[in-house]
Amino acid sequence: MNARVKTPSGGIDVLRVFSGPDRRHGNALGVVRDGARFPGRTARQALAAELGFSETVFVDDPERGTVDIYTPGLRLPFAGHPLVGVAWLLDVEVLEPEVGEVFVRDDGEFTWITVRAEWAPPRSLREYALPAEVDALEVPEPGEWVYAWAWQDEAAGRIRARAFPGRGDGIEEDEATGAAALLLTQRLGRALHITQGRGSQILTAPGPDGTVEIGGRVHLEAVLDAPAPAR
Template identity: 25%
Template sequence: MRKFDYELIDVFTDEPFGGNQLAVFKDAAKLTDEEMQRITSELNLSEATFITSAAQDKATVRIFTPNREVPIAGHPTIGTGYVLARDGLIQTVEGENSYLFKELVGEIPIKLYKKHGEIETVEMIQPLPDFKAVIADKESVSALLSIDAIDISDRSPMQIVSAGVPFLFVPIKDSAAMKQIKFRQDVWEKEFLAKGWEVDIFAFSLETLDKKATVHSRMFGPTMGISEDPATGAASGPLGAYLVHYGLVSEESEGNYLIISEQGIEIERPSQIRITVESKEGKINHVSIAGSSVDIGYGTIVLKE
């Protein structure tokens, strides 16, 4: 029998049983692609990561959802960095530390912040987002989300934005409408796929529940096999860029934006994602996300030879 240990953590939270769950396999070099996929489907978490090699300055990370491998993802990157640093596989000192993850999309820089001997926060520098098609069909989108078309805001467009994984960003007028959203898989399969819109859906509102938050978010991932995600890092960087691009948020200082996204509240896994965006002369030149992680447990997957 072959045994593979994993760590179970909650990411983008400082409280157990909040945030987004993640399984991290630190010694996965002997697993095949098919085995990684089947293990992730068996665990039935939104994502699992598999470390296939690790060196002093860089690690190779594979990221799987229950349905497919993804080229980049936020909470798996943040959580994996936390686990490797916590266990000493990434050497850290007090304060800021730098490291690289090699993911399918390419090299992803991360920063690990250590305070009083503990990994307090991990930051992920994301690829600059690509603004793609604008979707004008409010009727189809409102049907998909089980809300009225008038609940979709006119302040900014419904638009596909990607920093490695495409999401359709849908601006919603208020938190009451956000709470009413019920994702309809049948509409997505019959209408969205027929129109070539094979993307996951990110709905947001500038009306928040926490006064410290900037934006209230929900993500539905039909392409990934995720009914609703508690915290979506791969979408949060593009969300921040979208909010800056359309002038929906204010600067912290000249050209610098700090955005806090609250997510997962409707499914009782509250999360907070810290998004940093830098923009000069109307052009976004830096996007990063950051958050903390909490230890939950560990386990072993047993496979036949």
Template identity: 35%
Template sequence: MTVSRLCHIVRVFTRNGVGGNHLGVVLDSSGLRTVDMQKIASGLGFSETVFLEGGDALGVRIFTPGREMPFAGHPLVGMTWVLHDSGLLTTDRLVCGIGTVRVGYGDGSAWILAPRDRPVRTVEGADQISSMLGLPQPVTSAWVDMPIPYLLLEMPSPEAVAAASFSRETLEQLAVGELYLFAELETGRMKARFFAPEAGVFEDPATGSAAVALASMLTEAGQGSGRIEIEQGDELGHPSTIQLDWSDRGVRIGGTVVEDEIRSIDF
């Protein structure tokens, strides 16, 4: 028996209306099993697909082509935008795998407010890891548990971030499942790239969870609040911009969203 669901195809964290990170948003997950959600996400092939679950609180489940994720930024921002656009944003909170996340919409952008107290750990052998990846020595480095461990390496220049080139196999040999490279473009602006081979996405065009990890890393380093515009995705032909703000209230990430179509998916 064929089952169909409507899926909103959107691009999250667009830059001047173009680019962004593709996302599938399914508002009706009734009757869908975990295996069904994973099949839909794998079939779409986007970095993530997000499913809305009803109940006393609006819950979401997030899937990459390879696995379910407890937390990811662009699916939560995209879900918030679709709910607002559909007239269904009746709450200021969504529940995901790490707990309750505040959400909202204003001035043409959707946003989420996530906890910033993610565990930050020292990287043993950061210089060696960078060398094996063909990268220059990092300025700073950290592991941040999201709760999946992300390796963050600050590069000495945005050119070094842009020039990064290595294989999936090298990351696997180093046991690095998620890697975030970043460098300052100018005060208040960063260039970044994110690689997630363990999730079935070698490089992601725009990564909200990595922006949250960056805020946690900077907080741990003594920068308790700040505001940064993150540019990502240019190397993939998907120019994206993430607005990042953090303080003792939490980490807010947001951006603009464009809907491309509403697609009927059979499975």
């Protein structure tokens, strides 16, 4: 077990992923370390809906890094902020979500994962002329998944962004989204420093053969008692 966190048996770790340097903001993530307590998609989907985080991760093998990811409304083969968070928590070199092997490194401040751009689901990347335009956006009606962004400092690779999943599952705006940052990095072909939502920070860098490295700060926010699985 990762020495950073000692979770009671059956507990749910609540992490903040992609937080700012002051440990504020970031996206909440639920991690069920003992995934075997919730076997099957029905039980896992029900718990993810009950918890209400944008994503919840179930750990099926902590040594191999085998994980399973859910939003409140569906299962995901890949998602960025859950993989960064669970990589930090398990302290492993490789994760194994459904899409394939995800390599991990930690530089002491940021946890990084190396992923492939084609793993990310489609997003509508909408560029705006000014960060103030992004700040002023209203939450759109459910429908298209929108990643709104503008250059803060193009020479330095600094971007202002907000994310609107449009799923209609109660998550109107996603505070920090690794998959959308991955797609934007692929499109622009350069390293980015993204400030998203209220002040979350996501770092990215393109790699060889269509890979992208995504990094962020992670910390433990709380440990919850897991409810009993439905019978």
